[in-house]
Amino acid sequence: MPPCFRSVSLVVLLLTTLIAFAAPASAQSRLDDILARGVLKVGTTGDYPPFTVRGEGGAYAGLDVDAAEGLGAALGVKVEFVPTRWADLTHDLAAGDFDIAMGGVSVTLERQKTAFFSAPYLRDGKTPIARCADKDKFPDLAAIDRPEVTVIVNPGGTNEKFDRAHLKAAHIEVSNDNLSIFDKLAKGEADLMITDATETLYQQKLHPGVLCAIHPDAPFDFSEKAYLLPRDVALKAFVDQWLHIGEATGALAALEAKWLQ
Known part of the structure; x- marks a missing residue:
């Protein structure tokens, strides 16, 4: 092999070795x-x-x-x-x-x-659920955000974040037991809950004639x-x-x- 080709081969080999050492090992996913x-x-x-x-x-x-x-x-x-x-x-x-x-x-x-x-x-999107007898009282956020209204919410998730951002006058009651919230709502211990439309439809099915989803097809947000x-x-x-x-x-x-x- 001519000297020039040997020199090129050595350079290529050296560069390949350096790249191999410099490249990070592929991390396991x-x-x-x-x-x-x-x-x-x-x-x-x-x-x-x-x-x-x-x-x-x-x-x-x-x-x-x-x-x-x-x-x-x-x-x-x-x-x-x-x-x-x-x-x-x-x-x-x-x-x-x-x-x-x-x-x-x-x-x-x-x-x-x-x-x-x-x-x-x-x-999905946030929408109210309330006792069926009260469903016409809360058509929008203005009707909900009043001092005499109690909104029940589970802590730490997007429901509480939505309430804190949009409700300034209404009383926000945090309930640590998310599974009992709708029973409390049915008993009148709060006026409504704002949660995902999918959940309001499900809870309406579990509490027929007692709890009603309010405009679940037109939620407040996306x-x-x-x-x-x-x-x-x-x-x-x-x-x-x-x-x-x-x-x-x-x-x-x-x-x-x-x-x-």
């Missing part, structure tokens, strides 16, 4: 971790029907509980539900307590500062439900594709028909 351990850890509050409810025996049920089992099946792994609270959702995800948060999680810019969202699977993920591109890509397939095959529509209609 969370998706790889899930597949290796054979378990998908799903964080959920268990207090937000129809998306997630934890029964007295500890078992979970709901639209997103069924969805989590479907996601686990698509991955070929078991599903383990990890309890969390709304106020701790992003912190627990960042701490690695679970791989994905599911259970009626609303897409917010605040949450997206530290995490990824999957593609949205449901459109929001979407999605799944909260760590900043792992591979895992997000898989979840998004799984949702895309579920939409195309009708699997998502079947879940909505089961839990929301």
Whole structure:
């Protein structure tokens, strides 16, 4: 080999070696971790029907509980539900307590500062629910934001954030037990709750003739439900594709028909 070619070959070999040492080793994704351990850890509050409810025996049920089992099946792994609270959702995800948060999680810019969202699977928005006898009293925020009105809310989530931002005169009563809020409302311990339209329709079905959703088809704002993920591109890509397939095959529509209609 002529000297000039040998020199070029040595330079190329040297550059290739330097690049190999300089390039960072490819980090293992969370998706790889899930597949290796054979378990998908799903964080959920268990207090937000129809998306997630934890029964007295500890078992979970709901639209997103069924969805989590479907996601686990698509991955070929078991599903383990990890309890969390709304106020701790992003912190627990960042701490690695679970791989994905599911259970009626609303897409917010605040949450997206530290995490990824999957593609949205449901459109929603905040709207009131009140006793049917009082439903005509609260057509808009002006009618709600009055000193004599008590609005009940669960702490730490988008419901409380909405109330604090829009209600200045009404009394906001925070109830730590989200599952008992609608029973309190039915008993007259508060005048109304502002929550996602999907939840108002579900609670109206559970309390026929007692609680009524108020204009659920025209909520005060726009929001979407999605799944909260760590900043792992591979895992997000898989979840998004799984949702895309579920939409195309009708699997998502079947879940909505089961839990929301």
